[in-house]
Amino acid sequence: MEKLRMGVIGTSDHYELRVATPLKSSLLVEPYGIASRNLEKAKAYAQKWDFSRAYGSYEELLADPNIDFVYTPLPNYLHLELIKKAADAGKPVICEKPLGLNAREAVEAAEYCAKKGVPVMEAFMYRFHPQWRRAAEIVKCGEIGTVVSTNGLFSYNLKDGSNIRNIAAAGGGAILDIGCYTVSSARLLMGGEPERVVATLIRDPVFKTDILVSALLDFGGGRVSSFTIGTQAYPYQRVTALGTGGALSVKVPFNSYADTPGELTVNSGLGGRVVETEIVDQYLLEFDNFAEAIINKTEVPTPISDAIANMAVLDALFASAVSGSWEPVRKY
Incomplete structure (x- = not known):
């Protein structure tokens, strides 16, 4: 099975410490693109963690047709904005917890993605x-x-x-x-x-x-x-x-x-x-389960309703x- 190409929005410490190494073992996910607002920083991160592409803006990554889904580990106040941009680009998105700053933002994210027909999941890894x-x-x-x-x-x-x-x-x-x-x-x-x-x-x-x-x-x-x-x-x-x-x-x-x-x-x-x-x-389980849902066109394993309730x-x-x-x- 061909792997889904993942784009990561932001050169975060969280990805380096907890996600990058596990995904080397994934049979479903290929870390393909990394975006930063600083192109040189993105290039250095890409070289360190074996990304095929580096982008000098988040928008450039989202516009790449080779990206199958995106992951955002950026700060909480940016979550809603980036979820909407991913949805506008037609990219399924897995967003670090919490989904937003409050329930109103979580509802807005859910409704926006539903309107665009784009899957979205809050990244509660422990559930897996x-x-x-x-x-x-x-x-x-x-x-x-x-x-x-x-x-x-x-x-x-x-x-x-x-x-x-x-x-x-x-x-x-x-x-x-x-x-x-x-x-x-x-x-x-x-x-x-x-x-x-x-x-x-x-x-x-x-x-x-x-x-x-x-x-x-x-x-x-x-x-x-x-x-x-x-x-x-x-x-x-x-x-x-x-x-x-x-x-x-x-x-x-x-x-x-x-x-x-x-x-x-x-x-x-x-x-x-x-x-x-x-x-x-x-x-690894979290990302593989999310990718499997995209591949099979099924509901994401942790529904957006759970994020809103939380x-x-x-x-x-x-x-x-x-x-x-x-x-x-x-x-x-």
Whole structure:
């Protein structure tokens, strides 16, 4: 099968660190073109990561008929604009999370791509890891009963003011960068959407970005998820789910290692066990699954409706941090 030629918009560190090497093993995706607003920078990046073409503008890449789909790992505030430009060029697009700065942008992106007949997917790589597929199966089959609560912890320590994650105007901050993961995983394990949320939030006095956030998500019927995220704290991550008949915990839920098995701890009436899943690279799975959907003309594996629902919760978290009260999650 001939590989799909991918165009990457932006010479990002994220692509270098997490995506470039896994895609060398892909049977479906060929990293074909790289675009930067600086042609010399694009050429150097292309040489380093074996791209066939380098472009001195994003528009030039999008105009290339050899590009089958595009990937954008650029900052959050550029996502909607670039998704629209890709759709105008008729290019399917996989966009880094979050899909936009708020749910309104996510809806606008979805409607625009639908009008143009172009597939779009939010790049939540963790959803493709077999440890999460197995966790979802355990919940679905009822092994731990009805999930009544989940808890998420996700943090890192980054105090560099030049880093895009610490620039408020570019969509930096904890909620958009990592809160999207703790909300997404809670929605997955709880099997639904929260009705309302309440959150506390601390901002950096210089950066003005949210650096420490704790929240409760009320799913109704007494079922509540909680999480704490931080961008100036000890690096740590863990997700647990408590059910009426057991519990499970995902050891490294989001930044799982590509050279070690995934690991779940499961406790139920029969006892406790550690479940190991196969060694995979979740980024390779993410891009291959997206490419397969394009080739087969099927729905993308993570539907755009999921991105919109996730953003609606993030919006409510921001609103609660301002009001100091429970805020409803808007339905779209």
